[in-house]
Amino acid sequence: MQNNNHKSDLNCAFGETLVAVLYNEATEAETENFERHLSRCRECSEELAAFGMLRNAVSDWRENEFVPLSLPNIVLPDETQKIEPAVTGKHSLLQSLRAFFTPANFGWQMAAAGFAGFIILGLFFIGSTDLFKPDNEIARAPSPSVNATPEIAVVPEVVPARNQPTVTQNNSSANASNQPEEKSRKVAARINDKIPKHSGIPAARNDNLPKRRIPAPKTERKVEDLSILPVAEADDNSPRLTNLLEEIEPSE
């Protein structure tokens, strides 16, 4: 214990009384008792005198350096000037709004702003998806109709691989009376005719289309006579090899 350590420094039992007498806080009985002790104890007498000089020195320090000083100007920071009341009473609407927008309640403002942002994002999400459209909008949405004119879609021709069953379109025969379909079928047939067919690769079959004989590709190579020029080339003034030879050897 620290207190016991301090007490162990006392040389005699009058240490505390000596301090009390020194600072004029001893009772009359204590003072009388200590004065009697001083007449017998030289150590306590010397100590009392030395402590008296120490007190004077410390007092000089205080009187000369501390007492002339002005009081410190205690300034409390602005954010702590307003102490939030621990017990809140009834507030008017204006007071509640003012309290809400004070910096001390900034956490609530942030929470409210975040919640509002969440709600707005949620509304955008709902508005951008068809899943949450109301029923009347679904009723007004265009539905497939039997009598409606079908849109002509360009279907790429399917060229089946060898030894594979040919893909047939049976829908055209079922709706033979349908004029737009027949028209599109004719267009597709014309496109088919224009596309050269390689031998060995069967073209897409369409039973309803008229059979057309596809000429076989000519394998024989024509030997063209370079001396015969087309008529259109008579007007061509560009230099020819034959003309140059004639100019070089006119005598021959």
Added chain:
Amino acid sequence: MSQTRTDEKLVEMALAGNNDAFGEIVRRWERKIFALCYGMLGREEDARDAAQETFVSAFRNLNGFRGDAKVSSWLHRIAVNQCLTRLRRQKTRNESPLEFENEDDSSSFFAAAGQLPSGETEQKERIETVRKAVGALPTELKQVVVMKEFEEMTFQEISEILEIPLSTVKSRLYTALKQLKKRLEKTPLEVV
């Protein structure tokens, strides 16, 4: 603000939203807290800063004030902690103004103090010597000396603020004075 209100009542009022109540506490205790900081630190500017920070810290932690302790005890604890923090910083920066140089010399403090009359320079020298000697005391001893000499408190007041027995206050003060005497007996004093 009425003087009859206790410090604890003022704290209660401050917590209830009365902004003037804490101002009253500051006015009541600023002189003593400033004196405590000055005696503990030994420098005017450091003492002003420590006193300022003491009241700001108390104001910010007003909600944490426990009713079982006295406001004066609470303020003194905060002030002493502020002073100790500053002393540690000074020690780290090797700026300790109260460093006590213990040198043997025949011309001791008490020998010079006995000579009359003492000039102004000698008086300043003595004050500087005492300041360094007080600054070199252990914190709990120094605090009692400063509260007695600078705050001019009674033993009973010191006992209540430090929440220690009255006899402990006296024994601490006696030990502090003995240590000061011992240090100053060996201190050289330049007599001009």
